[in-house]
Amino acid sequence: MFGHVMEDxxxxxxxxxxxxxxxxxxxxxxxVAATVLTEVPAPDVAKAIQLIEEATALLGTKxxxxxxxxxxxxxxxxxxxxxxxxxxxxPIAPPLDIRQRGDLTYADVVIGPQxxxxxxxxxxxxxAAMLDQVxxxxxxxxxxxxxxxxxxxxxxxxxxxxxxxxxxAVDRVEGVKTFVSGQVIVDxxxxxxxEGIFILPKAVRDxxxxxxxxxxxxxx
Numbered sequence: 001m002f003g004h005v006m007e008d009x010x011x012x013x014x015x016x017x018x019x020x021x022x023x024x025x026x027x028x029x030x031x032v033a034a035t036v037l038t039e040v041p042a043p044d045v046a047k048a049i050q051l052i053e054e055a056t057a058l059l060g061t062k063x064x065x066x067x068x069x070x071x072x073x074x075x076x077x078x079x080x081x082x083x084x085x086x087x088x089x090x091p092i093a094p095p096l097d098i099r100q101r102g103d104l105t106y107a108d109v110v111i112g113p114q115x116x117x118x119x120x121x122x123x124x125x126x127x128a129a130m131l132d133q134v135x136x137x138x139x140x141x142x143x144x145x146x147x148x149x150x151x152x153x154x155x156x157x158x159x160x161x162x163x164x165x166x167x168x169a170v171d172r173v174e175g176v177k178t179f180v181s182g183q184v185i186v187d188x189x190x191x192x193x194x195e196g197i198f199i200l201p202k203a204v205r206d207x208x209x210x211x212x213x214x215x216x217x218x219x220x
Contacts, residue, residue, distance in 0.1 A: 003069040014079070021081070021089045028091035033112045085133040096130060096166065098137050105138035106167035113161060121158040127184055127192050128153050130166045135180040135196040138168040144178040146198030159184055159191040168194075176200040 009017075031052075038045070068082025068089065081089040086096045094115070096107040107130075117123030132151055139145050168182030177197055184192035 003067065004072060005069055006072045006074070009073050011077075014073070014077075018088060025087075025089050025091045025093075025095075029112075029114075032091060032114045036113045036116075083133075085129055094126075094130065096133060098134060100141050103142070103169050104167055105134055105141055105169065106165060107134055108163065108165050110163050111159075111161050116161060118158060121160055122164070124153075124155060127155075127159060128194075131168070131182050131184065131192065131194040132196065134166045135168045135182045135194060136198060138170055138180050138182070139178040139198045142170040142178070144170065144173050144198075144200075146176065146178050146200045148196060149177070149199040150195075150197040152195045154193045155191070156193065157189075157191050159186055162186075164191075 040048075068080075068087070071079040071081070079088075081087050083093065084090060085093050086098060087093045088095070094109050094111060096109050098105060098107045100106075109130075111122050111126070115122055115126045117126070128151065131153065132148055135151070136145075136148060163186075165185040166182065167185065168180055171179045171181050173179070177199055180196045180198060182194045182196070183190045
């Protein structure tokens with residue numbers, strides 16, 4: 001399937017790669033936040049630009065073409081480290097560390113200044129993207145995965161920058177459609193509600209009863 005790559009890596013090699021690249025993404029994420037907030041004088045900005053250009057050139061000396069895609073190992077484990085919401089190597093990602101407790105799928109995350117929309121509040125599009133991810137994960141974790149068909153968002157109030165929880169659970173399943181609901185919670189108050197319908201694509205249905213495990217999982 002397009003964008004899926006098989007790699008013959010051991011768990012130890014994957015762990016080493018995680019320890020190598022996660023801190024890089026963290027530092028770039030911090031750089032983005034610092035870029036939003038800095039008020040240093042012009043010479044310091046010029047110096048920072050120079051250093052960033054040097055780092056970009058260094059990292060670009062050897063890189064994959066296109067996207068990171070989904071990387072698989074022979075034991076069925078997958079890595080979606082380029083994912084925009086949960087990608088370990090993606091400094092654009094907040095990132096969400098999505099977990100499960102019973103039927104509940106959730107993520108606790110601190111949203112920084114680079115995700116601001118209205119003053120002091122999280123951008124509504126960022127909220128929608130996080131809900132899409134967590135709702136999709138809930139469908140996968142319930143064993144009824146699908147691609148987003150419909151996502152309806154209701155913003156009850158502004159969501160302040162800082163610590164938030166994004167959570168979801170499957171409501172019901174009708175054929176190839178999985179209905180999922182979710183919320184954004186701040187200080188025990190629901191700031192945003194969402195309802196999503198996730199549809200199993202025909203291409204996956206055509207694979208029969210045993211498609212590759214996790215093939216529609218939104219990200220790791």
